[in-house]
Amino acid sequence: MDVPIPKKKWSFVTRWWWLGALVLAGTGVVGIYWPRPGQRLHVATSRLTISPVTRGNFQEFTAIDGVVQPLRTVYLDAAEAGTVQQVLVEEGTTLTAGQPLLRLANPDLQLEMVNRETAVYDLMNNLRNTRNQLLQNRILRQNQLADIDFQLAEARRVFDTNQVLYDQKVIARQDYLQSQNAYRYQLRRRQLTQQTLRQDSVAMQQQLGTMQESVQRMTSNLALMRRKMDDLLLRAPVGGRLSSLAAEVGEAKTRGQRLGQIDALAGVKLHAAVDEFYIARIGTGQVGEVVVDGQAYALRVTKIFAQVAKGLQIDLAFTGTPPPGLRRGQTLPIRLALSAKAPAVLLPKGGFYQQTVGNWAFKLGADGTRAQRVAIRLGRQNPDYYEVLAGLRPGDQVVTSSYEGYADQQELVLDNHQP
Template sequence: MDVPIHKKTWTPARLLLLGVALLVAVWAGASLMTKAGPAKLNVDPQRLTISAVTRGPFQEFVPVDGVVMPIKTIYLDAPEGGTVQRILVEDGATLVPGQPIIQLANSDLQLEMVNRETAVFDLMNNLHNTRNLLQQNRIQQLNQLADIDFQLREAKRLHDLNTSLYEQKVISRQEFLQTQNNYRYQQRRQQLTRQSLRQDSLSMGQQIGQMQQSVGRMQSNLALMRRKLEDLTIKAPAAGRLTSLNAEMGELKTRGQRIGQLDMLSGLKVRATLDQYYISRIFPGQKAEMTLGGNRYELRVTKIFPQVTRGLQVDLEFSGPTPPDIRRGQSVPVRLALSDQTQAVRVPRGGFNQKTGGNWIFKVSDDGTKAYRADIRLGRQNPDYFEVLEGLKPGDRVVTSSYEGYDQMGELLLKASNN
């Protein structure tokens, strides 16, 4: 019996033929792609921003908005409470040191001042009376001592005379002994009187000294009280311009309440707030600049605030002259340098970097008819320029506007629109 033989669909010959056909198709497609080149797009050059690559000074900086402030401000607080009796100057006035600003009234302080003055006068009168009494007592003691000295001299004279007469046996022993005892008694009496006088003198000196100290303390308290009364007249502690005056006639001010501030006339500074991202790159003495009225002014960082809340606050002072038309509270743009100025190849900033990531750019041909992709490498940047490390040279022209819709193209044909 015959066995049927089934014919194979995919023979080796057919497989070989199919492989050759696929190779030919791939080769043909590659040839067509090679002949076609990169994707191209016609673009009106007026819709693009074409910038020149240059070589020039480059510096990293951060633009910030600053507020003009006086270099030093003195806050004026009421040292004593009272009712506003008089306002002697207007807000914004330029003051000299010691010039009165506000007059307060405080009847309690005035009454206390009168009581203390009365107490001091009473104590001074007591001191005067005590000194007179002690002086009178001393005079009496001195008179008594003078009498004792006289009696002692008389006793000594009689003792010396009777001693001689007793030795000559002219007088009796009884009379001699009476004279001798009286002489010794007057000596002892003189010693005791002198000792009492010394003790009274020391006691009097101590008593008067204590009373004088009490008078001195009360006079110091009285002087302090007078200063408190003088503090009811609030005066300018230094020369400056009065700002933010907060006082009305008849208004009650408590001790320590803010009534205004005094801006020093020694100069102005700029206070700026930066993003905390730059906290590690800011240091005292760092340079900055600002342009006002077409003129350039240099500044430097003088103070960095340690508290970081809504940003990093820094104070900048002018290194040279201060702008003549600048005013307190004015907002000014400041460029804070983050590096030294160097020479570099640079390309103006633009929207191209959002699509390319700084890896490539459309470079305009020498004849200006097209722009093709060119690989580049960018370095540092500031709000005006990118630093070019590789891929471009000064004099090249590149497209720096946004590449939205162009990022998949390999070449832009720059042809003006007919419309």
């Protein structure tokens, strides 16, 4: 008869053997389908910045800030010391040339003006009196000459008559000689009087000329004093906007003290500071660009300041019509060109450069779900782009955000659903 054989159960060792085999098999499968460290990493797309590689014109430039300043500024200084007596305008007023701004008072200057006027008037009176006296002396000399001429004529008449009578033996020789001596005396007297009159005329002219020069000098000094008095009324030397006026009624001002400034309305310029690293690459005539309200305006470097303080100081002027509505002190971003534009392959700048130093980058595949690590070579750069020399072509998509945390990976798997 048949005997039933009981079914054998797995032994304890057998069960653990098969369990180990299953664990090993599962580990192999996971090793195949799960990335190993340093090879592949799943990353949320929202955490990355993906930029396209393009072809365009590359230009080196540096970004600086320019401060709007008037094209011409005229400073107002006190020509004379004094106390502010009256302020006639306010800051911000648009002025015309010659418009009064403020009035100063200087009693010492006014007293000196009065004394000089008195001195000039006294000198002019003395000149007038001296001229009158010299004229009177001249008239007296001329009267004397007229009298001498009369006496000379009478002596000549007597001498001529006596000479005829003496030749006719009518008069004595004594009478003839006496008339002859009288005539010669009057003739000599007339010569001396004429000589004296000429010398008096020369002396009078010299004296009058000297006094006239003194009057002219004192008159010039008086005119200078009047101009100094006029300087107590400060006027606008040019038309423009009064950007500042530091004066209060009753305030004392010294000669040469800065009182304010006028900004000419003819135009504006931009004043900027460039990093000292670019000193050798900055020159007069260099071009730049500023964007205001979405419109680009061309600039040109017009002045480079010799003294380097907090960077290289430069002035830039608009090559065309400046933007409307610019105000003094307004800051505008400037792109100062350091090279000419040239065709190049461009990669937008990003944080990836900190980890790669431009030697490699993650480039997206055709399907856009994976990014492979590829070697690249970058050249020049500006604040917006890198110049690509090798490793990338126009149309490629590159992860340009920071690679911190996965810089040692070979591939990134982009997950659009991962937070």
